[in-house]
Amino acid sequence: MNNLKMAVVLACHLLRLKITGRKEPVFVCFYLTNRCNLRCKYCFVIEEKIDKKILSAEFTREEAFHFVDEFYSLGTRMMFLLGGEPLMHKYIGDIVEYIVRKGIVLHVVTNGTLLGEKYEAVKKAHSVSVSLDGVGEMNDCLRGEGVYERAMAGLKKAREHGVRCRIHSVVSRSNLQRFEEMAKLARELGVPLTVSPPTHIGRTDFEPLNITDDEYREFWTKYRELKKQGYPIGNTFKAIDAVRTWPIGYHEIMKDDTPLPRGYQKPARCVSGDIFCGLEPSGTLYYCVQLGCYRGPNVREVGLRKAWEILVRDRPNCVSCASINTVENSLTMRLNPGALCGRLTYRFRKK
Numbered sequence: 001m002n003n004l005k006m007a008v009v010l011a012c013h014l015l016r017l018k019i020t021g022r023k024e025p026v027f028v029c030f031y032l033t034n035r036c037n038l039r040c041k042y043c044f045v046i047e048e049k050i051d052k053k054i055l056s057a058e059f060t061r062e063e064a065f066h067f068v069d070e071f072y073s074l075g076t077r078m079m080f081l082l083g084g085e086p087l088m089h090k091y092i093g094d095i096v097e098y099i100v101r102k103g104i105v106l107h108v109v110t111n112g113t114l115l116g117e118k119y120e121a122v123k124k125a126h127s128v129s130v131s132l133d134g135v136g137e138m139n140d141c142l143r144g145e146g147v148y149e150r151a152m153a154g155l156k157k158a159r160e161h162g163v164r165c166r167i168h169s170v171v172s173r174s175n176l177q178r179f180e181e182m183a184k185l186a187r188e189l190g191v192p193l194t195v196s197p198p199t200h201i202g203r204t205d206f207e208p209l210n211i212t213d214d215e216y217r218e219f220w221t222k223y224r225e226l227k228k229q230g231y232p233i234g235n236t237f238k239a240i241d242a243v244r245t246w247p248i249g250y251h252e253i254m255k256d257d258t259p260l261p262r263g264y265q266k267p268a269r270c271v272s273g274d275i276f277c278g279l280e281p282s283g284t285l286y287y288c289v290q291l292g293c294y295r296g297p298n299v300r301e302v303g304l305r306k307a308w309e310i311l312v313r314d315r316p317n318c319v320s321c322a323s324i325n326t327v328e329n330s331l332t333m334r335l336n337p338g339a340l341c342g343r344l345t346y347r348f349r350k351k
Contacts, residue, residue, distance in 0.1 A: 035088050129166050179223065
């Protein structure tokens with residue numbers, strides 16, 4: 001099934017849910033493994049409080065197939081394959097092929113350092129997202145010495161062999177004022193560039209991620225200007241404008257009872273617990289990383305269907321947060337026309 005046809009199938013599926021009001025996990029983040037060959041300074045895998053068994057946890061090939069089948073039967077039609085580093089999984093190629101063959105739109109998220117040797121394993125995915133937080137040292141100060149060079153080599157080789165790629169970056173003090181360098185790199189490589197704030201949306205003592213509300217607002221204004229200038233920014237104007245004009249603190253989660261300034265309408269309601277969920281290798285089915293990957297029922301204890309029913313039943317009264325990923329996904333999966341059109345221009349672009 002080609003990309004355009006799969007996009008239409010996905011849109012029709014979402015439209016059916018919108019009309020009927022049914023809640024199905026259409027969009028899933030499937031964390032295949034927690035193992036990783038890097039120790040990025042802002043990642044949860046370096047937190048000492050995390051149990052070592054969790055850090056080495058991963059799904060077996062058979063488990064991955066089983067849960068893909070289960071998710072599909074529940075309505076899943078789009079999946080992000082993540083880690084840890086998913087390319088470290090011994091059967092990554094088999095799992096990618098299995099997911100795509102089911103008719104699920106698949107995006108693989110990788111740090112890129114193994115992509116040069118494993119591009120064939122992910123070639124059938126509809127998109128491969130390579131995580132880069134800057135050019136050269138701007139990246140390596142957070143991800144480790146030599147990581148940028150290895151990731152770039154992997155990205156270029158994958159592109160040479162027809163793999164659809166994009167660059168994804170986490171906003172930090174390393175790139176906050178120098179993001180145009182990333183935009184220029186994306187343009188030179190001919191790939192889209194997307195961005196997100198740190199997973200830890202709250203305040204933090206870790207200085208590289210300690211960004212103020214005013215700094216965030218200034219960044220989103222500049223980011224919008226880069227897109228307006230024609231740089232290959234994958235985030236839509238609709239989502240960028242939503243976070244650029246965010247009416248409360250960037251480190252707060254908007255809830256049903258959160259007071260808003262006069263004249264401001266609440267954004268599209270977050271899809272977590274309605275048509276989105278995440279599954280991590282220890283078996284927890286969760287709402288979103290902002291609320292915690294280990295907050296939710298365990299599929300190994302109650303089964304996937306029951307776990308999803310619990311998520312739907314106990315969904316918190318979150319409306320949205322200032323993560324552009326949350327805003328973008330909510331607009332798109334709720335079939336907002338402006339966001340949907342903008343998203344499709346790079347999600348299903350031609351090679």
